Amino acid sequence: xxxxxxxxxxxxxxxxxxxxxxxxxxxxxxxxxxxxxxxxxxxxxxxxxxxxxxxxxxxxxxxxxxxxxxxxxxxxxxxxxxxxxxxxxxxxxxxxxxxxxxxxxxxxxxxxxxxxxxxxxxxxxxxxxxxxxxxxxxxxxxxxxxxxxxxxxxxxxxxxxxxxxxxxxxxxxxxxxxxxxxxxxxxxxxxxxxxxxxxxxxxxxxxxxxxxxxx
Amino acid sequence: xxxxxxxxxxxxxxxxxxxxxxxxxxxxxxxxxxxxxxxxxxxxxxxxxxxxxxxxxxxxxxxxxxxxxxxxxxxxxxxxxxxxxxxxxxxxxxxxxxxxxxxxxxxxxxxxxxxxxxxxxxxxxxxxxxxxxxxxxxxxxxxxxxxxxxxxxxxxxxxxxxxxxxxxxxxxxxxxxxxxxxxxxxxxxxxxxxxxxxxxxxxxxxxxxxxxxxx
DNA sequence: TCAGAAAGTAAACACTGTTCACTAATTTTT
DNA sequence: AAAAATTAGTGAACAGTGTTTACTTTCTGA
Numbered sequence: 001x002x003x004x005x006x007x008x009x010x011x012x013x014x015x016x017x018x019x020x021x022x023x024x025x026x027x028x029x030x031x032x033x034x035x036x037x038x039x040x041x042x043x044x045x046x047x048x049x050x051x052x053x054x055x056x057x058x059x060x061x062x063x064x065x066x067x068x069x070x071x072x073x074x075x076x077x078x079x080x081x082x083x084x085x086x087x088x089x090x091x092x093x094x095x096x097x098x099x100x101x102x103x104x105x106x107x108x109x110x111x112x113x114x115x116x117x118x119x120x121x122x123x124x125x126x127x128x129x130x131x132x133x134x135x136x137x138x139x140x141x142x143x144x145x146x147x148x149x150x151x152x153x154x155x156x157x158x159x160x161x162x163x164x165x166x167x168x169x170x171x172x173x174x175x176x177x178x179x180x181x182x183x184x185x186x187x188x189x190x191x192x193x194x195x196x197x198x199x200x201x202x203x204x205x206x207x208x209x210x211x212x213x214x215x
Numbered sequence: 216x217x218x219x220x221x222x223x224x225x226x227x228x229x230x231x232x233x234x235x236x237x238x239x240x241x242x243x244x245x246x247x248x249x250x251x252x253x254x255x256x257x258x259x260x261x262x263x264x265x266x267x268x269x270x271x272x273x274x275x276x277x278x279x280x281x282x283x284x285x286x287x288x289x290x291x292x293x294x295x296x297x298x299x300x301x302x303x304x305x306x307x308x309x310x311x312x313x314x315x316x317x318x319x320x321x322x323x324x325x326x327x328x329x330x331x332x333x334x335x336x337x338x339x340x341x342x343x344x345x346x347x348x349x350x351x352x353x354x355x356x357x358x359x360x361x362x363x364x365x366x367x368x369x370x371x372x373x374x375x376x377x378x379x380x381x382x383x384x385x386x387x388x389x390x391x392x393x394x395x396x397x398x399x400x401x402x403x404x405x406x407x408x409x410x411x412x413x414x415x416x417x418x419x420x421x422x423x424x425x426x427x428x429x430x
Numbered sequence: 431t432c433a434g435a436a437a438g439t440a441a442a443c444a445c446t447g448t449t450c451a452c453t454a455a456t457t458t459t460t
Numbered sequence: 461a462a463a464a465a466t467t468a469g470t471g472a473a474c475a476g477t478g479t480t481t482a483c484t485t486t487c488t489g490a
Contacts, residue, residue: 010457010467017468039447049470051449060447115397116331137404164411167402168391168420175390176383182330187382189352196379205383212427225436225488232437254478264439266480275478 018056020046026067033109034064064113071110072135075103076142083142089155090210093146097169097206098199101177105198108181115174143170147213156213165213172209176202233271235261241282248324249279279328286325287350290318291357298357304370305425308361312384312421313414316392320413323396330389358385362428371428380428387424391417 024045028037039060043050057063082095104111144166150156156165179186180198187201188194196204239260243252254275258265272278297310319326359381365371371380394401395413402416403409411419 008457014468038445040445050447051471052469054448055468112331115393116327140404164402164416164419165423167416168423171391171394171420172387172424173390174394175388175392176386177390178330178393179386179389187379189355201379201382204379205386208380208383208427209387212423223488229437253476255476265478266440267438269479270437 014056021053021056021063022066025063029064029067029109030107031109034060034113037064068110068114069135071107072114072139075100075111076135076139078103079139080142083146089150089153093150093155093210094203094206096142096146097173097209098202100173101180101202101205102199104177105180105202111177112181115178140166140170150213154215157215160213169209169213172205176205229271232263236263236268236271236278237281240278244279244282244324245322246324249275249328252279283325283329284350286322287329287354290315290326291350291354293318294354295357298361304365304368308365308370308425309418309421311357311361312388312424313417315388316395316417316420317414319392320395320417326392327396330393355381355385365428369430372430375428384424384428387420391420 021042025037025042028042028045037060039050039053043053053063057066079096079099082092082099085092085095087095144162147156147160147162147165147169151158151160151162185191185193187196187198195201236257240252240257243257243260252275254265254268258268268278272281294311294314297307297314300307300310302310359377362371362375362377362380362384366373366375366377400406400408402411402413410416
């Protein structure tokens with residue numbers, strides 16, 4: 001899907017300003033999350049008036065939604081890459097889970113917002129034909145395909161329902177991702193406690209999840 | 216630990232007002248979460264001025280923290296009850312996980328806030344001697360004890376480290392709890408889709424988690 | 431009774447997202 | 461090229477937020 005061609009200079013300029021807003025917002029959001037990102041601060045950073053931003057985005061929520069979506073898109077690309085790699089299945093499955101959690105832990109505000117925001121709470125619009133192709137829809141399909149493969153090649157128990165298991169596995173991944181996003185010391189509870197590193201713990205967790213499906 | 220006796224009428228009155236504030240806050244918070252709970256609205260509901268609330272709570276965050284703590288306390292009591300019941304181990308383990316998630320799904324705002332709030336993000340105060348006795352500390356100990364029991368009675372693999380596994384299991388429970396808290400249709404993605412009920416899915420998820428540790 | 435403490439408040443401060451009337455710049459049409 | 465129409469951008473305001481300060485009223489212990 002190539003970027004659409006913009007004929008007129010006006011359209012190009014408009015998009016440039018839009019991108020400027022988004023990238024300034026991205027910087028603040030990554031550090032301080034949605035609460036820290038204020039329209040006035042953002043406007044000041046890009047040397048525009050606060051009202052100007054509303055010519056490009058309907059609301060702050062809409063702006064933030066776009067940040068979340070592009071984050072999730074990148075996350076999905078990385079996971080998909082591992083999924084499509086030539087490594088042995090058991091390794092690939094664990095790596096997918098690990099990568100998902102690592103990316104989430106790396107941008108805690110993005111990840112957390114993607115699952116906590118207004119749009120999520122209000123449920124998904126049934127009439128939106130884009131749903132099946134949404135980022136989360138796609139992420140889910142990757143997971144499901146992986147489990148199907150595991151069931152077919154006999155790694156996973158044959159009675160497993162891939163759709164059902166995919167949701168359960170996702171929930172488990174999501175849990176660790178959220179814990180790491182919100183607790184800077186996890187998997188330790190207090191700072192300066194000798195425990196596994198984050199990477200080691202993610203590996204352990206991934207292993208635990210995959211074991212739950214193995215024959 | 217019995218409720219402390221309050222000798223003077225002044226102290227009793229003060230506590231009464233405090234409780235009034237808390238219970239009014241609880242009602243709003245349960246429905247609309249921390250965002251929906253405003254000091255002015257709260258003050259109006261209990262027929263006091265906004266400033267009055269600051270004679271009882273240092274800040275809105277402190278007030279909300281108290282709501283979260285008492286919620287988590289109740290959650291812990293329920294889980295502990297099942298843990299101490301006389302049912303067979305395999306059943307008990309699954310029921311603990313199930314109860315945890317169900318209570319979380321029942322009060323989504325409480326649960327979510329308990330793991331998303333400011334206090335969590337800033338890490339836990341190492342110098343706070345209460346940490347080990349905090350609600351989360353206790354919840355963790357219950358989980359750990361259960362896994363220890365499972366390892367000892369041979370239900371779980373003998374090489375399992377209870378401390379480590381408890382964290383992993385907690386993450387998995389947490390993930391489902393968060394998904395249900397934030398997505399009204401989960402485990403379905405769209406409304407009106409034929410899938411397992413919430414209760415059925417929780418059971419399935421719990422089973423998946425426990426399987427990951429079984430011998 | 432009366433001093434001191436505690437309870438309660440009105441008004442302000444410094445923020446927030448958002449809208450509206452308005453000007454200035456830039457296309458589009460004649 | 462000039463006029464009309466559209467778009468970009470803005471200052472000021474609105475309605476809301478958490479919180480503080482100075483002040484008054486009420487209560488209470490000596």
